[in-house]
Amino acid sequence: MFxxxxxxxxxxxxxxxxxxxxxxxxxxxxxxxxxxxxxxxGPAFITAHRYDRAGEPGRQVEPTIFDQxxxxxxxxHPAEDTWVTDSAASATALASGVKSYNGAVGVDTDKLPVxxxxxxxxxxxxxxxxxxxxxxxxxxxxxxxxxxxxxxMYEIIAEQYVNKRIADQSxxxxxxxxxxxxxxREEGGLAExxxxxxxxxxxxxxxxxxxxxxxxxxxxxxxxxxxxxxxDTPKRLSLMTDKALExxxxxDKGFFLMVEGSQIDWCGxxxxxxxxxxxxxxxxxxxxxxxxxxxxxxDTLLVITADHSTGGLTLGSQGEYAWLPTxxxxxxxxxxxxxxAMLAEPERSVASHWxxxxxxxxxxxxxxxxxxxxxxxxxxxxxxxxxxAISKAVADNSYTGWTTSGHTAVDxxxxxxxPGAEQFAGYQDNTDIAxxxxxxxxx
Numbered sequence: 001m002f003x004x005x006x007x008x009x010x011x012x013x014x015x016x017x018x019x020x021x022x023x024x025x026x027x028x029x030x031x032x033x034x035x036x037x038x039x040x041x042g043p044a045f046i047t048a049h050r051y052d053r054a055g056e057p058g059r060q061v062e063p064t065i066f067d068q069x070x071x072x073x074x075x076x077h078p079a080e081d082t083w084v085t086d087s088a089a090s091a092t093a094l095a096s097g098v099k100s101y102n103g104a105v106g107v108d109t110d111k112l113p114v115x116x117x118x119x120x121x122x123x124x125x126x127x128x129x130x131x132x133x134x135x136x137x138x139x140x141x142x143x144x145x146x147x148x149x150x151x152x153m154y155e156i157i158a159e160q161y162v163n164k165r166i167a168d169q170s171x172x173x174x175x176x177x178x179x180x181x182x183x184x185r186e187e188g189g190l191a192e193x194x195x196x197x198x199x200x201x202x203x204x205x206x207x208x209x210x211x212x213x214x215x216x217x218x219x220x221x222x223x224x225x226x227x228x229x230x231x232d233t234p235k236r237l238s239l240m241t242d243k244a245l246e247x248x249x250x251x252d253k254g255f256f257l258m259v260e261g262s263q264i265d266w267c268g269x270x271x272x273x274x275x276x277x278x279x280x281x282x283x284x285x286x287x288x289x290x291x292x293x294x295x296x297x298x299d300t301l302l303v304i305t306a307d308h309s310t311g312g313l314t315l316g317s318q319g320e321y322a323w324l325p326t327x328x329x330x331x332x333x334x335x336x337x338x339x340x341a342m343l344a345e346p347e348r349s350v351a352s353h354w355x356x357x358x359x360x361x362x363x364x365x366x367x368x369x370x371x372x373x374x375x376x377x378x379x380x381x382x383x384x385x386x387x388x389a390i391s392k393a394v395a396d397n398s399y400t401g402w403t404t405s406g407h408t409a410v411d412x413x414x415x416x417x418x419p420g421a422e423q424f425a426g427y428q429d430n431t432d433i434a435x436x437x438x439x440x441x442x443x
Contacts, residue, residue, distance in 0.1 A: 028301075028419035028420045028440070029299055029419060030254075030299065030300075030301045030418075030419050030420055030440045030441060031253075031254035031297075031299035031300065032248075032251075032254045032255050032256075032257075032297065032299060032300040032301070033117075033121070033254075033255075033256045033257070033300070033301050033303070033437060033440075033441055034245075034257050034259065034290045034293070034294070034300060034301070034302045034303070035094075035117075035256070035257070035258045035259070035303050035304075035437065036258075036259045036260070036261070036283075036286070036287060036290060036302070036303070036304040036305075037091075037094065037140055037258070037259070037260045037261070037304075037305060037306065037307055038260075038261045038264050038280075038283050038304070038305075038306045039087060039134075039140055039260055039261060039262050039263070039264055039265035039306070039307055039310075040087075040264045040265025040266075040267075040268045040269075040306065040307070040308060040309060040310030040311070040407070041261065041264045041265075041280070041283070041306035041309070041412065041413075042306060042308070042309020042310065042313065042408065042410050042412060043309070043410065043411075043412065043413055044309070044313040044314060044315060045264060045268075045276060045280055045309070045313060046064065046066045046067075046280075046413060047315060048273070048276065048277060048280065048313065048315055048323075048325070049064055049066070049277065049280040049281070049284060050062075050063075050064050050066075050067065051315070051323065051325050052277050052280070052281075052325040052328070052329070054325075055325065055326055056326055057322075057324075064284060065284050065287045065288050065291065066284065066287070066304070066413065066415055069287075069291070069302075069304065069415035069416060069417050070413055070414075070415050071414055071415060071416050071421060071422070071424050071425045071426075072413075072414040072416075072424050072425050072426045072427060072428060073411045073412065073413060073414060073426075073427050073428070074305060074411060074412055074413075074414050074427075074428050074429060074430045074432070074433060075411055075427075075428075075429050075430060076090055076093075076306075076307065076308045076409070076411070076412060076430050077099075077409060078090070078093075078099060078100065078101060078102050079099035079100055079101060079109050080101045080102060080109075082102070083409035084308070084406070084407050084408060084409045085102060085307070085308050085407065085409075086102040086103060086139070086151075086308075086407065087138075087139040087140050087143075087151070087265065087307050087308070088102065088103050088104055088105050088139040088140075088142070088143060088151040089101060089102045089103065089104055090140075090143075090307035090308055090430060091105070091139055091140040091141075091142070091143025091144065091307060092104050092105060092106055092107070092114065092143045093429075093430045093431045093434065094143070094305070094307065094430055094431075094433055094434055095116040095117055095118065095143045095144040095258075095434060096114040096115060096116045096117070096143075096434055097431045097432075097434035097435040097438065098114045098431065099431060100114075103149075103150050103151050103152075104149065104150075104151075105139065105142045105143050105146055105147065105148045105149075105150070105151050105153075105157065106142070106143055106144075106145070106146050106147035106148065107147050107148065107149060111149045113147035114147070116143070116144050116145070117144070117256065117434060117437055117438050117441060118130075118144040118145060118171065118172075118256055118258065119166060119171070120438055120441060120442075121254075121255075121256035121441060122166040122169065122171060123166055124253065124441070124443040125253040125443075126251070126253050126254045126255055126256050126441075127173045127174070127214065127248055127251045127253075127254070127255040127256075128171065128172050128173055128174070128255065128256050128257075129172060129173055129174030129175065129176070129244050129247075129248055129255065129256075129257045129258070130144060130145065130172065130174070130175050130176075130177070130257075130258045130259075130260075131174075131175075131176045131177060131237070131240050131241060131244050131257065131258070131259040131260065132176075132177040132178070132259075132260040132262045133177060133178065133224065133225045133228075133236070133237055133240075133260070133261065133262040133263050133279075133282075134177060134178060134179075134223075134224045134225075134260065134262035134263065134266075135154070135177065135178045135179030135182065135223055135224055136161070136175045136176070136177040136178065136179045136219065137154055137157040137158045137161060137179055137182050138151075138154075138179070138224070138262060139151040140258075140260045140262065140307060141175075141177070141258060141260060142157045144258050145157075145160065145161055145164070145171050145172060146160040146161065146164070147160070148160070154179075154182055155182060157182075158179070158182040158183055158190055159190065161175065161190075162183075162190045162193050162194055162197075163193075170197060170215070172215070173214045173215045173216070173248070173255075174214060174215065174216050174217070174244060174247055174248065174257075175217050175218075175219075176208065176217075176218045176220075176240045176243065176244055177218075177219065177220070177225065177240070177262075178219060178220060178221035178222070178223055178224045178225045179219055179221075179222075179223060179224075180203065180219045180220075180221065180222050181222050181223060183217070183219055191217075194215075194217055197215065198215055199215045199216060199217050200212070200213060200215070200216040200217070201216070201217050201218070201219075202216070202217070202218035202219075202220070203218075203219060203220065204220050205220055205233060205236060205239065208220065208239075208240070208243055209239070209243065211243060211247060212247075213247070214247055214248070216247060218240075218243070224262065224263065224266070225263075227263055227266075227267070227275055227278060227279065227334045227336075227337070228263070228278040228279055228281070228282040229274065229275065229278035229332065229333060229334060230333055230334055230337045234278060234281070234282060235281075235282055235285050236282065237259070237261060237282045237283060237285070237286040238282065238285035238286040238288070238289050240259075240286075241259050241286040241289050241290060242289050244257055244259070245257070245289070245290070245293050249293075249297075253443075254299075256441070259286060259290070261279060261280075261282065261283030261286065263275075263279045264276060264279040264280060264283060264310070265307075265310045266279075267279055267311075267334070268309075268310030268311030268313065269310055269311065269405055269406070270334075270335060270336065270384070270387065270388075270391060270405075271311055271388070271391045271392070271395065271402040271405060272334055272335045272336070272387070272391045272394070273313075273328050273391075273394060273395055273398060273400045274328050274329070274331045274333075274334060274335070274394055275334040275335065275336075276311075276313070277325070277328060277329070278334075287302075287304055287415075290302050291417055294417055294418045298418065298419070299419065300418050300419075301416070301417075301418040301419055301420050301421065301437075301440060302415075302416065302417045302418050302421075303414070303415070303416045303421075303424060303433065303437060304414070304415040304416070305412055305413065305414045305415070305430070305433060306412035306413065307412070307430075308407045308408070308409075308412065309407065309408045309410045309412060310406070310407050310408070311402050311403070311404060311405065311406075311408075312401075312402055312403025312404045312408050313400070313401070313402060314400070314401035314402070314403070315399075315400065315401075316399055316401065317395070317396075317399045317400060317401035318396070318399060318401075320399050322399045323398065323399050323400065324397075324398045324399055325398070327360060327394075327397050327398040328394065328398045328400070330358055330359040330360040331357065331358040331359075331360055331394055332357050332358065333357045333358075334387075335387040335388075335390040335391040335394070336384075336387045337357070338353065338354070338357050338358075338387075338390055339374075339377075339384075339386040339387035339390055341353055341356070341357070342370075342374055342386060343374065343377065343378070343386065346374070346378065349371075350367050350370045350371045350374065351367055354367070354370075360394065360397055362393055362397070366393045366396070366397075369389055369392075369393070370386070370389045370390060370393065372389075373385045373386045373388070373389035373390075374386050411427075412430075414428070414433065419440075420436075420440045423436045423440070424436060
């Protein structure tokens with residue numbers, strides 16, 4: 001009996017010893033963090049990107065960069081009486097680990113400031129930056145930097161970017177994106193104030209490539225940047241990400257960089273599938289560039305997720321067992337771009353304009369519906385009447401479905417690569433992503 005008890009005691013002690021050794025395993029060394037957010041990038045957008053790369057149904061389907069790095073899923077609901085979040089509440093959750101109300105930027109439900117991971121990084125002496133294809137002071141990047149009661153307070157957010165201090169330093173070493181109007185260049189304006197703080201400045205993509213030291217700012221459009229497929233540089237986010245990593249590289253105390261593929265969301269709101277595929281291609285390329293940086297710098301952690309899904313995208317509609325990305329790609333511009341062209345030259349027929357930007361064949365009834373939409377918008381009926389009609393025609397001909405022009409409550413994917421990536425596996429709340437990142441960044 002005594003021998004059995006002694007043996008049991010030894011086994012238990014060994015088990016406890018094993019548990020102790022597991023619990024004392026040192027946390028992985030994370031010197032740099034790249035946090036990438038595909039705004040509005042629900043799971044269906046990633047699937048659409050995968051099949052878009054494959055092309056015709058029946059071809060070999062290869063894993064995308066998102067598939068290669070996939071580790072988990074996350075819930076996105078805000079702290080109010082809805083399961084559907086907006087970008088501001090989700091950004092606050094992803095940046096701080098604190099749930100808040102829709103519209104909140106860096107504040108809790110009592111409208112009190114919360115500590116973000118960018119602020120934590122700054123206090124630890126890390127360099128910091130934000131990159132976005134929206135305005136740099138839009139909801140998602142703002143959630144990491146500013147503390148305001150409403151995402152609509154763009155001017156105040158911009159002022160905080162310039163004047164908010166951590167340990168007598170500005171919050172940011174680097175900002176790249178759009179939003180020139182919020183950082184005026186006239187005497188006494190925010191751009192001049194940043195210049196006085198030593199910020200190099202660029203006002204176009206070409207000028208951005210010439211930036212060679214921190215601190216730096218590149219604002220390349222009045223508000224959000226043009227959609228990827230409406231420009232001559234459809235991979236502009238990957239160029240911006242490359243420049244950010246080039247400037248942040250080699251910092252002794254590391255860096256924190258937030259990169260947002262902002263306009264996936266805007267395409268979803270517009271129910272414009274061609275627009276969405278273009279933004280997904282650009283975001284995927286930027287993720288590939290970030291992964292390459294991690295491969296060269298193994299003390300860097302890369303985490304990718306979405307703040308929510310937009311539009312209720314479905315691949316298949318009208319009861320048909322089909323989705324045709326090849327049909328989508330017969331259109332070369334966004335619906336808003338084509339609509340602007342049609343409105344600028346109303347004397348030209350809809351069919352003539354359509355041939356300038358698409359090889360997709362529209363039926364007579366579809367052309368008539370677009371013409372009617374143009375007439376209604378010219379008469380003052382709605383701001384997006386014409387572009388919505390164009391988006392609907394493209395969706396119908398490709399069997400793309402949309403359920404809403406707003407956001408949805410579906411879970412979003414979580415991808416991770418580098419030291420500590422395994423911590424993001426499985427299901428989690430979006431606040432858990434922030435808490436895990438902040439724990440790994442602790443100095």
